[in-house]
Amino acid sequence: MKKAKFYLIFHYNLAFSSIEEEQLTQVINKSYFPLLETIKSTNTKTGIELSGYTLEKLIEYSPLFVDELKVLIKSGLVELIGSGYQQIIGPIVPYLVNVKNQQLGLKVYKRVLGIKPSVAFLNEQVFSKSMVDVYKKFYDCICMEWNNPYSINASSWDESFGFAPAIAKGVKSQMPVIWTSSILFQQFQRTATALNTLENYLSMIERFINKGYKYLPIYSSDVEIFNFRPGRFHTENTIVSNEWENIKKIILALKNYGEFLLPSEILQFVNKNVVLDLTHPSQPIIVKKQPKYSLSRWSVAGLGGHYINTLSHNCYENIKAKADNNLWKNLLKFWGSDYRTHTTLNKWQDAVGYLKKYNCEYKIGDFLDAKPIDFDKQVGKITIKSKQYSATFLITKGLALESVYKNKKKLLFGSVNHGELDYISHGADYYTGTTTIESCQFGRLTNLSEARSVEVKKIGENKFFIKGTNYLSDWTIEEKLWVVDFDSKKIVVYDTLELSKPTKASIRMSAFTLLPVNKNSKFWYACKNGGYYKEKFFIGKNTSILHHLPISILQSSNGGLGVTNGHLSFGIGKSTIAKLFIDRAYGSPLVLLQNSPDHDKYLTRVFFSVQEFDDTLKPTTTKFKISYSIFF
Structure with a gap:
């Protein structure tokens, strides 16, 4: 069996919807530090994606973590993957909000870590063609899920398009896309949390390699779910063993099948002959994972989605001409995906309380002379x-x-x-x-x-x-x-x-x-x-x-x-x-x-x-x- 190239992207998010502020230290100790230790002990190249907001929170709650992250980045074992200042659903917010999100995120990366990432991970893996045009202003490459674009374009796409990085079309431009996979990251999660056996997991990896997948995104999702439970679902399984030890076993076993590279190193293998429109007239906005993961969860579901989005648009209209970065950071924070979906009541009330300050009562007109x-x-x-x-x-x-x-x-x-x-x-x-x-x-x-x-x-x-x-x-x-x-x-x-x-x-x-x-x-x-x-x-x-x-x-x-x-x-x-x-x-x-x-x-x-x-x-x-x- 031909050796494959593997890559990992762990998503760090201290704005996580269902996690309260007082739990952040617990998350850092149970999930964030152990990943760094796993990277060192297995000597495995890894991508870590985090927002500017999360990085600022890490400085506040754990400067030691930031110091260790810097060391691993400098050593070449860790690559910072860009996110923006906040995790915002780009295709459903105004263009200027998307631009400000990236500008302010990059400023934080530069100020704290002294670097500018070249690869970006689309927030929540929600894609529209416009995201290519937006992200190309700031990055060399985007990471986007393969499964849903392939599913909606199956009649015109060949599965081989997913074997290697490709080119994604925007409205006016195009740029390389490194694929992520919901199936692969879910299988990794199941194995790490003891819902699947390592033997079954490795058999699945073999099937992918034998099919022709040369560059496999082994993991591309949340880190907070390992040795910690965010409390989003009643069905979350209990922790029965040290899940970081399970992850080490997975990584070491995978090294028998191929080598781990940084996401930016995968970019050298892009197939420039495969140029794809990821969308379709029936689905102009692509969302990751299974069909239940719909666009509605960030717009009109969750906790008062319609109301908080209306307040966000009002706030945007009031500050869009202003250059005050603090105003923009607060708007970006409360427009983030984590203040929708499974957010807690405390977080939602904080967001609404702030946004209401920038809202004006809408007057239709009194029509007194009617x-x-x-x-x-x-x-x-x-x-x-x-x-x-x-x-x-x-x-x-x-x-x-x-x-x-x-x-x-x-x-x-x-x-x-x-x-x-x-x-x-x-x-x-x-x-x-x-x-x-x-x-x-x-x-x-x-x-x-x-x-x-x-x-x-x-x-x-x-x-x-x-x-x-x-x-x-x-x-x-x-x-x-x-x-x-x-x-x-x-x-x-x-x-x-x-x-x-x-x-x-x-x-x-x-x-x-x-x-x-x-x-x-x-x-x-x-x-x-x-x-x-x-x-x-x-x-x-x-x-x-x-x-x-x-x-x-x-x-x-x-x-x-x-x-x-x-x-x-x-x-x-x-x-x-x-x-x-x-x-x-x-x-x-x-x-x-x-x-x-x-x-x-x-x-x-x-x-x-x-x-x-x-x-x-x-x-x-x-x-x-x-x-x-x-x-x-």
């Missing part, structure tokens, strides 16, 4: 008009937007009626403005009943508002306001949902619906996913995009879009057919896209999720808000 307009409630519709445009709203369907016309020609958004599509799976009505709450406990609630307390007023010559209240249940009330501005060619919805109690459910507000588009058209969507440039995706004839569908009874969504500057566009060829702007400072939803092929058309919808259920959700929020504009 003049009431009479309408016939019996008709069940409200139509408002200008010389060129008209827009119709359905009172009987919770003030859903039915249609917009320009010069008597219907624009390509509004509502799709039952019978307009051919497949029985699409045999329903699809509105713009639908709000749903879904749970396996109580089923599905919607706002598709008659709106109450409806008001229609004229604000200016060609500007109107339509306001009403929807009761989804005896414990759920929705206040919906549409502002129609024909002169500015836009319609804005402001939607507020209040629950009398927190609920473990999927909550999606005021969905947007395109009219069916022909399959043979060059149909596309475009948005920013954490980068400076838009990412544009053409939708193939039979491409299904199903972010809105549950993966299982325990995971209510399957992917999503970043839309990090608020703008989302749809088009055909060179023409734009619909443009949306999501005001994330008003409310920051996870944007879920549906594109379902019918016989000769597509059903395309956008859902604005404010809560999804998964293994991290701890329902605490009872008030949700979103606002978006439709431009025409």
Whole structure:
């Protein structure tokens, strides 16, 4: 059997979601120091990835650890792998936040360790094409998981693309990618924690080598799980032996199959002939591990995800023009992934308390000069008009937007009626403005009943508002306001949902619906996913995009879009057919896209999720808000 090249990347994180501040010394002693001792005793080259924030915490809690780390880096046994100042989910935050995160992280590395890493580990292994363009400004190479990009591109990729480092495409650039592997690191964890035997583990490694994998990422995950349990899950197994001794045995056994190199040394073996777009129109943002590990966990799940992300966007709007590094460090800290997911209540309250200081009360406008307009409630519709445009709203369907016309020609958004599509799976009505709450406990609630307390007023010559209240249940009330501005060619919805109690459910507000588009058209969507440039995706004839569908009874969504500057566009060829702007400072939803092929058309919808259920959700929020504009 041909000898392989191995590499290790241990992820250090003193912001770990479920670990309280008073536990940090325990983590350092049980997990951090033992890794350094393991590296020395086995004489094994190892990558250690840590954020600037973690490095600052290590100076505070254990200067001795930092001194020992410096010695090992200087000796060539340890390589520092870049992370940024905080562990932030790059594809769902604004471009400037990503840039500041790397700039401030690199400053800390230089100040404390005197070095600049050349290799970066994508935070939480969440990838969009924009991450290539961002990271190329600061590093020579990125580390990204192989398993999910390969799975979604399996019809066009060969497994051999994962045998060696390759080239990852960005929007405007490309750079080398060193692969990591969820399967390999999970097998390593199982063996180290005595859930698997060393014999079985080595048999698996042999299979990988025999398949042709020449450069194997033996480990690329958390260090805090060895000889310590972070307390994220009830199913965490008990510590039955010294897991660092188990790790030493694994490493020494692996040396019979190959040699360990530093991650940057693996870079010399990059296959420059393999240039890959890791994403797909159905999944423009890639997330590591098994499907339950969805984008929702950092955006609208965890502990009040929608609320803390809205506060973060507000804070960003207030400080984005400022050069104060302390302000930026605090924003980065509280925008970190570890203040979502399994975060503790104490940490979450600290984050919310800080972020609220930089939030301003959002004012829609008082419309004091607005003049009431009479309408016939019996008709069940409200139509408002200008010389060129008209827009119709359905009172009987919770003030859903039915249609917009320009010069008597219907624009390509509004509502799709039952019978307009051919497949029985699409045999329903699809509105713009639908709000749903879904749970396996109580089923599905919607706002598709008659709106109450409806008001229609004229604000200016060609500007109107339509306001009403929807009761989804005896414990759920929705206040919906549409502002129609024909002169500015836009319609804005402001939607507020209040629950009398927190609920473990999927909550999606005021969905947007395109009219069916022909399959043979060059149909596309475009948005920013954490980068400076838009990412544009053409939708193939039979491409299904199903972010809105549950993966299982325990995971209510399957992917999503970043839309990090608020703008989302749809088009055909060179023409734009619909443009949306999501005001994330008003409310920051996870944007879920549906594109379902019918016989000769597509059903395309956008859902604005404010809560999804998964293994991290701890329902605490009872008030949700979103606002978006439709431009025409």
